[in-house]
Amino acid sequence: MEKIFAHPEALYDVSTHYCPGCGHGIAHRLVAEVVDELGIREKTIGIAPVGCAVVAYDYWKFDCSEAAHGRALAVATAIKRVRPQNIVFTYQGDGDLAAIGTNETIHAANRGENLTVVFINNAVYGMTGGQMAPTTLLGQKTSTTVNGRTKEKHGYPLKISEMLALLPGVCYVERVSFHNPQGVCKAKQAIKQAFKNQMDNSGFSLVEVLSPCPTYWGLSPKESLDWIRDVMQKEFPLGRIK
């Protein structure tokens, strides 16, 4: 009988520490499936962020490095320059990539570093207890925007993917979403494209994933997926940006 489904080799067979309904487990699995399908596990080097996914290397079965909060793309730049034969990617949240690490993000993209970025946008800081993120929506309540984010006090949700798409060194930007199974399948295709681009030496590729955080959205897992579809996607439209 032909085997058509198996646990990815690039993913350890262990339970994750993530909350029920969290998107990180799905995103980790998609990365692992893509790495397996492209046959690059033995030359992949992942950069884990500071945030809920800091121990991503407990789940991925390939070489990994940590990076200080926001500095993943500086670390990745150096690893890729030193070892161009390896496949190097960063896995970063919204606070990491678009707040404390904005400088590293923009300049790695602008240098056109041949890297892949998986950007998890859940509109909130998860690990530290649900504070406002750069991508928090207007009106969204967090522990630091107790009456909801307002443009007057907190500014607007930052569309970093659209900003990065303006840079000539960036070859591919797509926004995907985990709101339903079809969305997850599309997300996998986008992540695969972003890795393929690196294998073809095409430059900087980024996939933004709208990902649920039921715990700090104060919603059930199902309600969280609907909120992505009905609210979050209005601010962060899906599709190929570049």
Next chain:
Amino acid sequence: MLRKRILISGNEAIAEGAIQAGCNFYAGYPITPQNELIAYMAKYMPASGGVFIQAESELAAINMVYGASAAGARAMTSSSSPGVSLKQEGISYISGSQLPAVIVNIMRGGPGLGNIAPAQSDYFQATRGGGHGDYRLIVLAPAGVQEAYDLTQTGFRLADKYRIAVMILGDGILGQMMEPVKLSTQKITASPLRPWALTGCKDRKPNIVKSFFLREGDLEKFNLKLQKNYQIIKKNEARYEGLLLDDAKIILVAYGTMARIAKSALNQLRLAGKKVGLIRPISLWPFPEKAFQPRNKKVKYLAVEMSYGQMLEDVKLAVNGSAQVDFLGRSGGGIPSEEEIINRVNKLI
């Protein structure tokens, strides 16, 4: 065979010493007075097969060094005081991940933006770790251009040997002044094997480079491992130069450029028949405590610094109450002169 001699600045000598030591990755950000170093690396690093990156900030530069070292390169960055403050985050992570690296600080006046005059006021930052957490750097303080060239090579060797970050601590005078340097005739050292490096997990288990130990007890265990390494370094790697110590009644203590000026003062004082000696710490951490072994009770120490008394604390700890320790220091661009040292010694004698 005669070794080739060239006339170069301290900044260039450090860069050339690094390349000679097999440094194959450099990332930096411009800041005075170390700009000759980054320029030298931009020119010569690619030619020697290495990677040069002008980073977008000091934060990015030191984190690039983190990545390069994690990937197995011999990595270096350089800066001057305000830039080195910015690098402290990355230095702490490098220390917590046990990555070998060389960091150069060509000190200028502080605090804040300070000025671009030479200074030694980053001694505390360099020798006490500098960033967050219980860690140390090996700190080497050259007093001339030849020594800057030589100690940079030593620095790379020690970084690899102990999996530690090494700081080359100079000041603006050392960085800018030109002196003849005898180039090493040794072949460029090959990078040592780094079984922990990130190279892709072909035919082995995945490697992880990290400084995060969340499980109860793990971080304490790791920190004790670091401390054990530091104890070995303390025992083996303290370096100093002692001059005319046997009959000395006053012993000057100074490092780097300050030691050059102290040496001139010493020569003048000896010509005048004054029994003066000099201890020049070459490694600031580990501090050469042995040089301060109990001497005749009448011996007095005079610490001279381009700061308001930072190395002074290590001198006092080393002397441990066994002798009088006096201090002469200026900062913010002020440099204790030969004359000021002579006057102070004459008062002490």
